[in-house]
Every structure is written in C-alpha cells, then in structure tokens.
Amino acid sequence: MPRAVREQQMLDAAVRTFGQRGYMAASMDEIAELAGVSKPLVYLYLNSKEDLFTACIRREARALTEAVRAGARPELPADRQLWSGLTAFFTHTARHPDGWAVLHLQARTHGEVFAGEVAAMRAEIVAFVTQLILAAAREAHRDPDFPEREVSGLAEALVGAAESLADWANATSGVTARQSAATLMNFAWAGLGDLMAGRHWSPPEDGDAPGVQAGRTSPVR
Amino acid sequence: MPRAVREQQMLDAAVRTFGQRGYMAASMDEIAELAGVSKPLVYLYLNSKEDLFTACIRREARALTEAVRAGARPELPADRQLWSGLTAFFTHTARHPDGWAVLHLQARTHGEVFAGEVAAMRAEIVAFVTQLILAAAREAHRDPDFPEREVSGLAEALVGAAESLADWANATSGVTARQSAATLMNFAWAGLGDLMAGRHWSPPEDGDAPGVQAGRTSPVR
Amino acid sequence: MPRAVREQQMLDAAVRTFGQRGYMAASMDEIAELAGVSKPLVYLYLNSKEDLFTACIRREARALTEAVRAGARPELPADRQLWSGLTAFFTHTARHPDGWAVLHLQARTHGEVFAGEVAAMRAEIVAFVTQLILAAAREAHRDPDFPEREVSGLAEALVGAAESLADWANATSGVTARQSAATLMNFAWAGLGDLMAGRHWSPPEDGDAPGVQAGRTSPVR
Amino acid sequence: MPRAVREQQMLDAAVRTFGQRGYMAASMDEIAELAGVSKPLVYLYLNSKEDLFTACIRREARALTEAVRAGARPELPADRQLWSGLTAFFTHTARHPDGWAVLHLQARTHGEVFAGEVAAMRAEIVAFVTQLILAAAREAHRDPDFPEREVSGLAEALVGAAESLADWANATSGVTARQSAATLMNFAWAGLGDLMAGRHWSPPEDGDAPGVQAGRTSPVR
DNA sequence: AATGAATGAGGATTCATTCAT
C-alpha cells in the first residue's frame, strides 16, 4: 500500500481520536490500532505525537478554508457570498465534527504552537469576511471611509459568532447548516447595514463602567 | 493555617495551572507546589483531580455570573443593562484569564461532567440575556408576542459572540473591555432592533437574490 | 475516659479492621475512626502500626488460650478434656471471627515477627494436647514409652486439623462448635487409640515415592 | 526473547515475591526487577497486579493438583493411593514453598476472588480424597451405604490436616515428606477404619463420661 | 488528654518512544 494512502488513513484515525478523546487523552496506541497499522509505522511516517497533531490541524484547517472559499462564489453580491460561505462553513463543520473539534477545541487548548496553527487559518477567514463587509458597503454606496480597524473587529465578532454556532449546532441534533446560517445572517446583517449607514450604538460617556470588584483579584497577566 | 484559607490557595493554584496547561497536562504535583503545600494535602482537602477541577469550575462560574449580574443594574434601560453586563463580562474575563480558560476552553474539552457544569452557568446567562432582549422590545413598544424561542436563539448567538470576543481579547493585547462591549453592541443591537421590528434577512429560495425585506416573512427556523 | 478503656476500644477496632481488611489493607485512619478517636491518640497509646498489630495478636492469643484452658478441666479423663477443650476452641473462634482471622490468617501472612507471636501461642496449645494424648495412653495402661517426638507430631496434626476446621466452620453457616468438635474427635480419637495400642499404619518399603517432577523446578530454598 | 518464556519468568518472580512478602507488600517494582524486566512489560503481559496474582494462583494450583494426581496411581489399593498422594503433596509443597504460600496463605487472605480460585482447587482435591475413602470402605467390605455427606466431612478434615502439616513442615527444618505423610496416615487411617466400621466417638450427653462405643450411635452431625 | 494540620515516601499504572529484525 502506497505511503500517501497509509498516511491519510493514519490522519483519519488521528483526527477521529484527537477529536473525541482530546489531544492528551488520545494514545498513540489507540490511533495506530484505529488506523490498522503498528505503532512504529506511525512514528516512521509522522515522527511524534506533536507532529501528528500538527499534521491533523493543517489538514483540517486546509479542508475547512477550502470548503468556505468554494462555497462563496465571488460573482455574487456580498451578502449572498457571506450567506453561502456561512452555509459551506456550517455544512463542513457538521460533516466533520472531529475535524472541527480538533481545530476549535483541541488545538486551542493544548499549547501555543497548536493554537498558532489555527490562528493562521482563522486570520485568513477573518480577512475574507472583512472584504465581504467592505464590499457590501461599497455595493450599498455607503461611506467607504468607515475605519478598517473597526470593520475587522466586526468581522472577528461575526466569525466568533459563527464558531460558537457551529459548536452549538454540533452539540444539538436537528439543526441544519442553512438554519445556522440564517440565524447568523438575521442576527448580524441588518446590524451591519445600520452600522455602515452610520447608525452606531453609542456607549454612555461614563459612570456606567462597572466598578473594580472587591475581594480576590488575580493580576491581568 | 485554617483549612478554608488553604483551600482557596489550592483553588487559585489549580485554576491557574489548569487554565495554562490544560486539564490533563496539569499535574497535581505542579498545583501543589504552586499552592505551596504538599500533594497529600491537596488530596485531603479536594479528593481527586476530577473533584479539584470541578471545584475550580464551580468557583469560577459563580464568580463570573456574579460579576455579570452585579454589572447589569436592573434600574437601567435594557440596552444600557446589556452594555454594562457585557462590560462586566469582558472586564472579568480579562482580569481572570485563567478562570476564563478553565470555563470556556478546558471544561468543555475534557468530559461531559465538566461540560455540564459550564452548561448550567451558560444557561443562566442566556436566560438573563433573553430577558434583556424582551425588555428592550417592550420598551420600544415592539411586538411583545415575538416568539420566545426565537429570542432564545438570538440570546444564544449573542452570548456565543461575546465568548468568542472574550477569547480574542485575551489573546490580543490592547483591547479593553469597553471596546469589546462596544463592538458587540454595535454588531448586535441594531440587528436585534431590526429583527424585533420584523425585518428579517431572508435566505435565497435557491438561487434568488436576497435582501432585507419589510414585513414578516417565514423565517428559516 | 481512662486510658485502659480507650486502649481496649482501639484494640477492638484494630482487631476488627485487621481481621476483615488484612494487615496491610487496614489503614490507621479507618482504625482510629472505628475506635472513635483521633489518629494521634492511637499513636500515643500504641506507637505504630506494627506495635498495634502485635498488641492485637497478643490480646487475641491470650484470650484464645485462656478460653481453651478454661474449657478443659483437669479433673476429667483425657478424652473428655480434649473434647471440652476443642469445644471451647471452636466456640471461641466462632464468637471472635476477627480475632481468629488475625491470629490464623493475618499474623502468619505478614512477616516473621508476627508469625513468631502466634507460633508461641500455638506451641503452648500443642504441648497441652501432647500431654492429653500421653495421659490418655496412661489411663488406658498402654505403652508409656511411645516416643514423645512422635506424639508431638500427632498433636501438631490434631491442632492443625482443628485450625482448618475452625476456618471452615467460620466460612460455612450453620456449623456449631459441638459439631466441629465431634467431627474432629471422631476423626482422630479412635486412630490415636489404635496408635497407642501399637497398631501403626506402615508405609511401603519404597518404590512408591513419587518421582521428581520433570519441567520447571524451583529450588527448595 | 519470546513472549511465552518471558511470561513464565514473570510468574516465577511473582510467585516468589508474593509468597515471601505477601500480596499487598509485594511491589510490582520488585517483581519486575526479580524477573529481570521492566515494569511496563509486566503490565503489558499480565495487565495488573490482580491479574498477575490470579495467574500465579492458577499456575500453582494446577501444578499442585497435577502433582497429587500423578502421585496417586489408580491401580494401587486405596490406602496406598492415599499414601502416595499425600507423599506427592508434601513433596510438592516442600519443593515449592512460595507456591504453597501463595495458595494457602496469600490467596485466602486477600479478597474473595482469589479465595474462590483456591477453593475450586481444594474442592477438586477433597473430591478425590472422598473417592479414596469410599474405595477403602469397599475394599474392606464395610458398609457401602455410609452417608456420603459424612465422608465428605472427613475428607475435609483430612485435607485440612494435610494443609496444616504442610505449613508446619515448611516452617520446621528436617521434616521429610514421607514423615509428614506417615504421621498423617497414622493419625487418620486407623480412625477412618474405625469410623467405617461404625465405631464413633460419642460426645457426652452433658456431663456424661464418653467412650468409644461399638455399634452405630447417632452422630452429632 | 487530645487533635487539626501537614508531609515524606512509595505504589500501581500509563504512555510516548525506540530497537532489532
């Protein structure tokens, strides 16, 4: 059996095991057995548990970003692009729950190296969403000078909301990708429109900032 | 040294260690050393690693919910309540990054028992936000019959977005709690207002160009 | 509460715990709790787990030998003395199963020091039984020159059989002390009579010694 | 080195360690070292301390029963069979003192699971002895209707006596297997003959002087 | 006379990882 195939089998087994057990609780024994090979072979092909996990993260990150990009076809108007990108996102995370768990739960929980891998993928998606928001503003002939940093924050929020929804959908049975996407569009799009039109929600000048909590404090670090 | 004090020291050390290393990678040795006690004492007071972790979750969950409740003062209008609740939330998660990591990253990643503990806290917060949204609708004399189930979904999305933002703010330097809260209010509040007024974003039938429509159309969910 | 009383309570608890859990599995914590005192007090009165166990052995050994001696009244004929001694023995072991377990199971299983304590008690009883057998021979006007070493061997066997029966009776419900004593008298007394009368069972000259087992051998040590 | 061989080495080491230190006091470290392997290998092959101990019990029980069966050749008369079986028994227990300690001392002292394993072996031997006693009765043309339950009780006593003697012989230097066997035959065989002939020892009614009586009287049991 | 507080030492068990073949 050619090496490339064997390697994919191992990654399949690893993603499944890491996704379900968690990085630390997953044992190389279990992964090797699930892959149907002996442990030394896993080490021969993938070096170490860390490298194996990194390989999983990379493969799954690539698969996810490609799914999203493939979903959002650039010839559509911005809102439709966002809609179909989100649908692709929720579809993919629902179809590959272990991969999603690896990316969103495990990789961020077990060391900065892994978290960095995911952060790179995430940055790519945030940038993509940022472009979509700006495009939407242009299409609606709204103020094109809206500060880009603010838009990035909104994109962050939107992506974060999508991630949360994906987790929630995976944990709840009977929620389709379209439903998740619709919920998020409903929640976010009109607000974005208002924002683009210059209608902000303004925080109170002050006095409402919650006081410093008395009692135990831990330094902000 | 009296038992209660020692216990808090242990919990402090445990939250910090669990938050930084992760549940599995944290060793009882390390926790005991950080707490300045011997390992047997940790076991004497807190029984097992699982129990210790559960105790951490409970303490941090309670601290967080109390911070949020204390922030949102009920005499204010709903949007201001939400604003100050969010500010309190982001302040707390920024001040207690390890506690937040325990709640949001670790507890959800290592076993259903732990996840359940956090889910209970989360449900409480979602319910609170749901009340705020309904109150806001009433204050604005909007349709008070808006289906509560839908509102809960929106509250879920809002809480999810807040959680993501908290993670992001903790990972990014220079983001204040007020900024996070403002971003989220901007992102969500206008949209919620539109939704309350019946203006949905409708998904394309399948190939249709969507747009914001006046009047109530059949929501996807 | 006077020290002597407290000490007996501790020994009660210790005998019970040692008898049921075994020497090693019994924890000083459990013993102290069962005795209703704090652990340091146990150490204050009884020094160490080893000393505590030794104290248990001594107390139970003394109680058992005294019960047997009290049962066998010297004015009776030898067989009646043996009968009543055995009855007392089985009665006592049935009434104090934990004490018996300490003496017969635990003490012999956990180190030569403890085994020695029991061996002393046992030797006393074997000597007593030896006297009874010799007295019986005299009473029946049989050969008084029967070699004493041989008689000791018989006494050993009788005591050993009694011990086995006591274990078996404690493990089996519904066996009374009288029944056990009768079984043993039946089993042994007639044979002893025959022996005393010079009727031995003679082993074959040779040729029946079982061969050296082939295969795994472990040195006799 | 092939697995089967290593396993036997481990069992050898384990029997020796368990036999000398006791089940609880024996450490897996010590066993592994004595076997000349690392601890993980012991766990890989034998799973746990409990399983290892059970494996020891089974191996030693089988070895002992096979030694006894091989010793007692069925073509001989019953008394000679018993004699050679006993000789084989005492020879085996003397050659494998640790194995015997495991079976007779340790297994019965540390949990019902282990005790059960030994009980099965013991039952097999008791049944074998029962057959021999019945055969002896037949050979001597004695009452073949002697109640089998009573015979089983006698077999129990005989086996118990043999076990005690084996312990005693192992603890006392200079006692040969033939001597032990002879002592036991002398002790038991004539008495059995008398019993078979209906001569019981009757317990005093209560205060009566007892004696050996001809004819069958109601046995206590 | 009695105890709450505390620990050094050790034991069972698991796991990532590597040879020799």
Next chain:
DNA sequence: GATGAATGAATCCTCATTCAT
C-alpha cells in the same frame, strides 16, 4: 516496508507518621 519486544519517565493517589497547640 513493517513489527514484536521493550522501557524511561511521569502521573495519580494513599498511607504511616508527626507537630504545634
């Protein structure tokens, strides 16, 4: 290309034992 055999290094947990009060 592939594996059976093997282990160093931790990790969780327990227990006998001791102070300071």
